[in-house]
Each structure stands twice: as structure tokens, then as C-alpha cells.
Amino acid sequence: xxxxxxxxxxxxxxxxxxxxxxxxxxxxxxxxxxxxxxxxxxxxxxxxxxxxxxxxxxxxxxxxxxxxxxxxxxxxxxxxxxxxxxxxxxxxxxxxxxxxxxxxxxxxxxxxxxxxxxxxxxxxxxxxxxxxxxxxxxxxxxxxxxxxxxxxxxxxxxxxxxxxxxxxxxxxxxxxxxxxxxxxxxxxxxxxxxxxxxxxxxxxxxxxxxxxxxxxxxxxxxxxxxxxxxxxxxxxxxxxxxxxxxxxxxxxxxxxxxxxxxxxxxxxxxxxxxxxxxxxxxxxxxxxxxxxxxxxxxxxxxxxxxxxxxxxxxxxxxxxxxxxxxxxxxxxxx
Numbered sequence: 158x159x160x161x162x163x164x165x166x167x168x169x170x171x172x173x174x175x176x177x178x179x180x181x182x183x184x185x186x187x188x189x190x191x192x193x194x195x196x197x198x199x200x201x202x203x204x205x206x207x208x209x210x211x212x213x214x215x216x217x218x219x220x221x222x223x224x225x226x227x228x229x230x231x232x233x234x235x236x237x238x239x240x241x242x243x244x245x246x247x248x249x250x251x252x253x254x255x256x257x258x259x260x261x262x263x264x265x266x267x268x269x270x271x272x273x274x275x276x277x278x279x280x281x282x283x284x285x286x287x288x289x290x291x292x293x294x295x296x297x298x299x300x301x302x303x304x305x306x307x308x309x310x311x312x313x314x315x316x317x318x319x320x321x322x323x324x325x326x327x328x329x330x331x332x333x334x335x336x337x338x339x340x341x342x343x344x345x346x347x348x349x350x351x352x353x354x355x356x357x358x359x360x361x362x363x364x365x366x367x368x369x370x371x372x373x374x375x376x377x378x379x380x381x382x383x384x385x386x387x388x389x390x391x392x393x394x395x396x397x398x399x400x401x402x403x404x405x406x407x408x409x410x411x412x413x414x415x416x417x418x419x420x421x422x423x424x425x426x427x428x429x430x431x432x433x434x435x436x437x438x439x440x441x442x443x444x445x446x447x448x449x450x451x452x453x454x455x456x457x458x459x460x461x462x463x464x465x466x467x468x469x470x471x472x473x474x475x476x477x478x479x480x481x482x483x484x485x486x487x488x489x490x491x
Contacts, residue, residue, distance in 0.1 A: 246340050294431035301432075303423040306480040308436045310374070311416050312443040313474035314381070315451060315467035317409040321444045322451050322467060323349070330460050335394055348399070349406035356407020357414040364415060370422070371483045374415045375475055380408040382471040389464045412474070419481070 245254045298304050316322040327349065328342035337345075364373035384405040391398040416436070424432035447470070455463035 242343055244340075246343070291431065294428050295435065298424070298428055298431045298435050301423065301428075303481050303483075304420060304428075304432050304435065306477050307416050307419045307423065308439040309477045310378075310474045310481075311412070311436065312439045313470055313477055314378070314409075314412050315447045315470040316385075317381070317412045318440055318444050321448045323409070325448055326451060326455060326460075326463070330389075330464075333460065334389075334391075337394075345402065349402050352403040352406030353410035356403075357411040360407070360411040361414045361418060365418070369483070370415055370419050371478060371481050374412065374419070375478055377408045377411045377415065378471045378475045378478070380404070381412065382468040384408055385464050385468040385471070389461045419483075 242254060242258070245257060249257075311318075324346070327346050328339060331337055331342040331345050332339060360373065360377060364370045367373065384401060387401050388405055391401065420432050420436050421429070451463050451467060454466050
């Protein structure tokens with residue numbers, strides 16, 4: 158029933174614009190952030206492990222398309238959600254809008270009862286053996302430098318998880334900076350999410366074709382920091398602002414797709430579930446924390462300083478990524 162709450166992650170933020178207190182906004186975002194990360198924790202390993210693979214090198218190509226499909230579906234919801242919420246707010250109040258979208262969310266959650274659950278293959282193991290095998294898998298993952306630091310890269314970036322900082326604070330920023338309505342701010346958020354729908358797919362495809370995921374991820378982190386700093390420099394809704402907004406959405410959202418693919422490459426088949434559990438646990442812990450941190454800075458020092466803190470978080474991600482050593486194709490084939 159986790160999917161019952163997923164649409165709230167897309168449409169809940171424009172509906173909460175009635176509050177002017179950024180701490181209240183950040184606290185209200187913690188629960189959706191937690192639900193989002195738990196939902197990812199369950200769905201990503203399942204979608205990746207559903208395809209047969211041969212070895213670490215051959216695993217990359219089939220898995221990357223699966224990950225793209227999962228991310229694209231989530232980003233599509235993030236793209237359509239703010240637009241739908243902004244449109245509804247033109248005709249009804251925010252409480253009525255919550256009821257409308259909440260009812261749709263409940264219906265979507267109920268459809269999961271129609272989905273068949275496929276168990277893992279092989280002989281059934283006892284509870285103790287399963288627990289021991291699971292514990293050993295987590296220990297091996299924590300000893301794997303690539304898996305650990307790739308997860309920390311997800312932790313370091315303030316935004317780019319599909320919810321959290323962007324969904325909570327961008328609309329209030331637009332409203333404050335350009336003196337526009339909540340509905341207009343929601344449409345700007347939708348525009349940003351449209352870039353987040355297409356950009357990560359193109360960037361990740363390019364990294365797959367080039368075979369240098371860590372290098373491409375470093376570039377996207379640097380550009381994420383640059384686009385974040387530039388976003389607060391605009392004084393009007395001109396062409397450069399819209400271009401900046403699109404590039405911001407594309408680069409900031411790309412980190413998730415790239416790091417997920419790297420986890421899929423670095424983890425062996427018997428460690429894939431534990432690897433993604435650790436990966437998303439980091440997101441589960443850091444996402445709400447970043448929302449609270451950015452909210453605190455925004456409340457006490459303003460939007461500009463909050464965006465600078467977010468930009469610095471991507472630089473921290475670049476430093477952490479230096480500890481990830483990507484295998485060459487020759488060594489992977491050996």
C-alpha cells in the first residue's frame with residue numbers, strides 16, 4: 158500500500174503553499190519523504206533483479222534500461238502532479254484539492270491488490286538461514302568501497318531525489334522572488350520537472366554509451382552546483398531564467414539515475430537487494446534531514462544562502478565520488 162501515498166509526493170507541495178513558515182513546510186515534507194524512500198527501497202531491487210544477467214559488465218546494459226523505466230515513471234508523476242495541482246487550485250481551495258487527489262491516491266494504492274507477487278526462485282530456506290544470509294550480504298556491501306561511497310553521493314546532494322528540497326521550497330522561492338501566484342509557481346515547477354523527465358534519461362544513456370559513469374556523474378554534480386547558484390541570480394522571468402531552470406532540472410535529477418545504475422553495476426546478484434537497501438536507507442535518512450537544514454537556513458538567512466548551501470552539497474558529492482573506482486571494460490570482461 159505504499160503506492161497509496163506516492164501521488165502525494167508529486168502534488169502535495171503546491172497545495173501546501175498556504176504556509177509562509179519554511180520550518181512548517183520542511184516538517185510537513187518529512188513524512189512524504191520517508192514514504193517515498195521506503196517505496197523506492199522496495200521497488201528498485203525488485204525491478205532490477207527481475208532480469209537475468211551474466212556478469213558485472215553485461216549486467217550494465219539490460220539493467221540501465223530497467224532503471225530508466227522506473228525513474229521515468231516516477232519523474233512523469235512528478236511532472237504531471239504539480240501541473241494538475243496548479244490547475245485544480247484555480248477552481249477549488251487547497252483542502253478540496255487534497256480530498257480530490259487523496260481519493261485518486263487511494264484508488265491507485267488499491268490496484269496493487271491486483272498485481273501478482275512473484276517470489277524468488279530456488280529452495281525455500283529456514284528463517285535462521287535467511288537472516289544469516291541477509292546479514293552477511295549487508296556486511297559485504299558495507300565493506301565494498303564503491304557501493305558505500307556511491308550511496309554517500311546520494312546522501313550528499315541536497316536535492317534531486319524527486320521530492321524533498323525542490324518540491325518543498327522552489328514554489329515559495331518563485332512566489333517570493335517574482336511576486337507570482339502559487340498556481341504560476343506550480344507551473345514553473347512543472348517546467349523544471351519536465352527537464353527532470355527527459356534530461357536524466359539522455360545523460361544516463363550517454364554515460365552508458367561512453368562507459369564512464371563516474372566521470373559523467375562528476376560533471377553533472379558540478380553543473381548542478383553551478384545551476385543552483387545561478388538560479389537565485391535572476392531578477393525576472395526572462396529567457397535566461399527558463400534556460401537555467403531547465404538545465405537545473407536536468408542535471409540535479411540525473412544524479413539519482415546515474416548512482417542507481419552504478420549500484421547495479423557494482424553489486425553482484427547475491428548482494429543486489431542488500432546494496433539497494435543501503436543505498437535507499439541513506440536517501441531515507443538524508444532526504445528529510447536536508448529538507449530541514451535548507452528550511453532552517455532559508456528561514457533565518459534567506460533563499461539565496463539556502464541555495465548556496467544546496468550548491469555546496471553537490472561539491473561535497475564530487476569529493477565523495479573520488480573514492481569510487483570504476484572498473485574498465487577490459488577488467489570487467491576478465
